[in-house]
Amino acid sequence: MYFRTIMTLYADVILPVPLNELFTYLVPEALQQLAVEGARVYVPFGKTRRLTGIIVRIHSEKPSAHTIKEILSVLDTDKPSVLPAQLKLMEWMAGYCMCTPGDAMKAALPAGMRPDNGSNDHPYKPRIEIFVKPGKKLTEYSGSDYSTLFSKTAVKQKELLDKYIELSGFKDNPVNPSPVSRKTLADACKSASAMKSLQENGFLDFYELETGRLPQFSGQTEEPQSLSEAQQKAFDGIKECFRNRNVCLLHGVTSSGKTEIYIHLIKEHIAKGGQVLYLLPEIALTTQIMHRLQRVFGDDMCVYHSRCSDNIRVEVWKRLVSDNPYKLILGARSAVFLPLQKLSLVIVDEEHEPSFKQEDPAPRYQGRNTAIMLASLSGARTLLGSATPSIESYTNAMNGKYGLVTLNERFRNIKLPRIEIIDTAELRRKKYMQGLFSPQLIEQVSLALEKGKQAILFHNRRGYSGTVQCPDCGWVQKCDRCDVSLTFHKSTDTATCHYCGRNYKVPSVCPSCGGRNLRSRGFGTERIEEEVQNLFPGVRVARLDLDSAKSGYESIINDFQEGRTDILIGTQMVSKGLDFDKVSVVGIIQADSIISYPDFRATERAFQLMAQVAGRAGRKDEQGTVIIQTRQPDAAVLDMVRRNDYTGFYNEQIEERCAFFYPPYSRLTLVTVKGTDLQKVDRAANALSRNLADYFGRDRVLGPDAPPVSKVQFRHIRRIMIKAGLEQPSASVRAQINEAVSKTASQDGLGGVTFSFDADPQ
Ligand code: ADP
Ligand code: ZN
Ligand code: ZN
Numbered sequence: 001m002y003f004r005t006i007m008t009l010y011a012d013v014i015l016p017v018p019l020n021e022l023f024t025y026l027v028p029e030a031l032q033q034l035a036v037e038g039a040r041v042y043v044p045f046g047k048t049r050r051l052t053g054i055i056v057r058i059h060s061e062k063p064s065a066h067t068i069k070e071i072l073s074v075l076d077t078d079k080p081s082v083l084p085a086q087l088k089l090m091e092w093m094a095g096y097c098m099c100t101p102g103d104a105m106k107a108a109l110p111a112g113m114r115p116d117n118g119s120n121d122h123p124y125k126p127r128i129e130i131f132v133k134p135g136k137k138l139t140e141y142s143g144s145d146y147s148t149l150f151s152k153t154a155v156k157q158k159e160l161l162d163k164y165i166e167l168s169g170f171k172d173n174p175v176n177p178s179p180v181s182r183k184t185l186a187d188a189c190k191s192a193s194a195m196k197s198l199q200e201n202g203f204l205d206f207y208e209l210e211t212g213r214l215p216q217f218s219g220q221t222e223e224p225q226s227l228s229e230a231q232q233k234a235f236d237g238i239k240e241c242f243r244n245r246n247v248c249l250l251h252g253v254t255s256s257g258k259t260e261i262y263i264h265l266i267k268e269h270i271a272k273g274g275q276v277l278y279l280l281p282e283i284a285l286t287t288q289i290m291h292r293l294q295r296v297f298g299d300d301m302c303v304y305h306s307r308c309s310d311n312i313r314v315e316v317w318k319r320l321v322s323d324n325p326y327k328l329i330l331g332a333r334s335a336v337f338l339p340l341q342k343l344s345l346v347i348v349d350e351e352h353e354p355s356f357k358q359e360d361p362a363p364r365y366q367g368r369n370t371a372i373m374l375a376s377l378s379g380a381r382t383l384l385g386s387a388t389p390s391i392e393s394y395t396n397a398m399n400g401k402y403g404l405v406t407l408n409e410r411f412r413n414i415k416l417p418r419i420e421i422i423d424t425a426e427l428r429r430k431k432y433m434q435g436l437f438s439p440q441l442i443e444q445v446s447l448a449l450e451k452g453k454q455a456i457l458f459h460n461r462r463g464y465s466g467t468v469q470c471p472d473c474g475w476v477q478k479c480d481r482c483d484v485s486l487t488f489h490k491s492t493d494t495a496t497c498h499y500c501g502r503n504y505k506v507p508s509v510c511p512s513c514g515g516r517n518l519r520s521r522g523f524g525t526e527r528i529e530e531e532v533q534n535l536f537p538g539v540r541v542a543r544l545d546l547d548s549a550k551s552g553y554e555s556i557i558n559d560f561q562e563g564r565t566d567i568l569i570g571t572q573m574v575s576k577g578l579d580f581d582k583v584s585v586v587g588i589i590q591a592d593s594i595i596s597y598p599d600f601r602a603t604e605r606a607f608q609l610m611a612q613v614a615g616r617a618g619r620k621d622e623q624g625t626v627i628i629q630t631r632q633p634d635a636a637v638l639d640m641v642r643r644n645d646y647t648g649f650y651n652e653q654i655e656e657r658c659a660f661f662y663p664p665y666s667r668l669t670l671v672t673v674k675g676t677d678l679q680k681v682d683r684a685a686n687a688l689s690r691n692l693a694d695y696f697g698r699d700r701v702l703g704p705d706a707p708p709v710s711k712v713q714f715r716h717i718r719r720i721m722i723k724a725g726l727e728q729p730s731a732s733v734r735a736q737i738n739e740a741v742s743k744t745a746s747q748d749g750l751g752g753v754t755f756s757f758d759a760d761p762q
């Protein structure tokens with residue numbers, strides 16, 4: 001284009017650096033064709049650094065700075081890697097989450113796609129495989145018998161060649177045999193020297209091919225199951241709702257068959273040429289749902305989450321910007337950043353799950369809300385699904401912002417489980433408890449096992465016990481760096497800090513008083529496992545929590561599903577959407593640790609968690625049983641769980657939130673102040689609190705206070721919460737917070753103190 005080449009063009013670029021701005025570079029004439037919005041560019045930064053950035057805007061406004069550096073190269077020579085909707089999403093995120101554009105970019109782009117001369121990240125490497133093809137001699141002999149060519153001693157060569165001919169189908173198609181990798185051939189017939197001789201003698205040739213790492217689905221795909229009448233009604237309701245609303249909430253009780261409804265919707269969207277993003281809160285869940293989806297969508301789908309290697313992420317990304325993109329992405333929250341050219345539907349399953357929120361590092365984004373924003377930027381619809389919707393989403397449905405579709409019956413009309421609440425305090429007084437188990441729970445589990453059924457035991461704490469404590473003086477073993485009590489793990493006989501991951505030995509005598517009675521207080525999943533083994537000898541037990549997940553949650557879930565284990569003990573992980581056919585009993589070992597948590601969302605979490613755990617019981621053929629053990633049998637939330645009274649729970653919660661001015665009636669922002677010097681941190685936090693009060697009013701600024709864990713990695717932590725009214729636009733709230741922080745940070749003597757933000761903390 002003549003017109004473009006005579007102009008001097010500049011590019012505004014996002015760079016992965018902790019500065020709250022875009023950077024402007026000159027576009028050299030030779031690169032003007034390639035340097036377009038969304039393209040990745042390699043640029044100089046500072047004296048020696050070279051970074052990859054993304055172009056957000058091309059323009060001809062000369063920047064005011066006097067030296068403007070040039071773009072070194074454009075990395076996307078075919079199509080830009082980043083779509084317009086993604087650029088907007090990053091911009092929105094930087095604003096909403098109060099992070100830098102670079103933070104958003106780092107979360108979005110796999111490290112392999114942003115080479116950087118100073119980083120330790122490994123750049124993307126394509127996978128090259130060596131393949132075998134017929135050599136000249138073999139081609140000449142096609143059809144005729146070549147075995148005469150081998151001497152009697154070359155048995156191995158003959159064998160290997162026969163194998164190749166079999167695997168490649170050379171006999172039927174000598175011109176175009178199927179590709180066989182050298183590794184496959186070598187595995188089938190182990191002789192490296194024979195392979196070499198065959199090549200030297202001109203029978204076989206080798207060539208390299210870029211194969212990629214993306215898994216292929218080998219099975220046959222099937223049609224989805226047909227929907228029940230109730231499911232069909234919900235399905236129609238959702239489509240009806242999407243006529244005039246962008247977001248629809250599907251409130252369907254556990255095991256009502258929501259996943260099946262999603263499958264039908266996905267099918268429709270794909271048939272019309274659209275793409276679907278299916279978000280799950282936890283990757284541990286993807287195994288089961290992946291198989292269900294793969295049966296229907298085969299190679300049209302891919303799975304994307306934080307456990308995928310960076311190389312795989314890059315390949316998924318490349319495939320998505322190609323002309324043959326995946327149609328369905330099943331992923332954890334980070335999948336919202338993928339380049340989806342034809343996104344038409346986003347499904348957020350288990351939308352209430354707190355794990356949709358990214359806590360650290362920045363950007364501290366809520367995956368569900370980000371997904372809704374992405375959909376609206378892409379012209380797509382969002383379906384939120386849950387048996388226990390978040391208070392926020394349900395409120396949006398109540399006031400008409402979202403559509404609402406309700407599904408009140410379980411698939412096949414199986415009754416929701418019978419829930420029994422057991423008073424462990426009383427049973428303990430009467431000496432009826434056996435360790436952590438009430439007679440009722442023992443009876444129900446035994447009954448289930450006798451009938452060939454399975455049980456799930458839930459406890460929200462991993463490890464063997466809570467803490468190591470001295471009964472004589474009260475000393476508690478803590479992490480040196482983090483001011484947090486350690487969790488004892490019996491299997492390794494160590495105490496672990498779950499904040500920084502450091503392991504400690506448990507001392508044999510109390511370092512404080514020299515007492516010899518150190519013992520563990522509280523209990524975790526490991527101890528439950530031990531007690532189960534004593535109570536039910538010979539029963540096959542498995543444990544699913546973050547510790548065991550390291551060695552492979554997939555096999556744990558599979559074994560339980562296939563009936564190779566009888567009792568599954570687990571933390572939060574077992575509460576999330578898992579679908580087992582034969583679980584007839586669910587036990588919640590100690591509901592107290594769920595109920596008493598000092599947070600305005602505690603009741604919401606407790607209700608959701610218990611209702612979800614309970615929802616794992618009796619999903620396939622008959623009503624299940626749930627035993628909830630507690631020392632507070634009269635807690636109101638327990639009764640609501642027992643009656644599966646979502647509406648009652650919602651009404652009570654919303655009244656409380658209104659009375660205490662909590663979301664959805666206000667907007668919360670948490671500012672965290674950190675530093676190694678406690679006095680400085682305190683001074684900064686107090687000053688910030690005063691400055692914030694000037695903008696928001698004293699009663700709308702809470703703190704500073706020290707969080708339950710007030711020191712992590714040697715850094716002291718103070719927090720301030722701002723409760724802003726909904727009448728104030730969120731952009732203005734953020735601007736005022738930023739001003740108050742700048743004012744504080746510019747005060748003398750506060751060097752080394754950092755401030756970080758969390759909008760809508762969970
Ligand atoms: P939810 O997601 O609401 O908890 P699921 O979709 O997991 O429920 O369904 C619960 C169980 O019922 C699953 O095992 C599923 O395979 C089965 N199911 C649901 N709908 C159907 C259907 N239409 N046909 C056959 N099986 C179904
Ligand atoms: Zn620690
Ligand atoms: Zn002591």
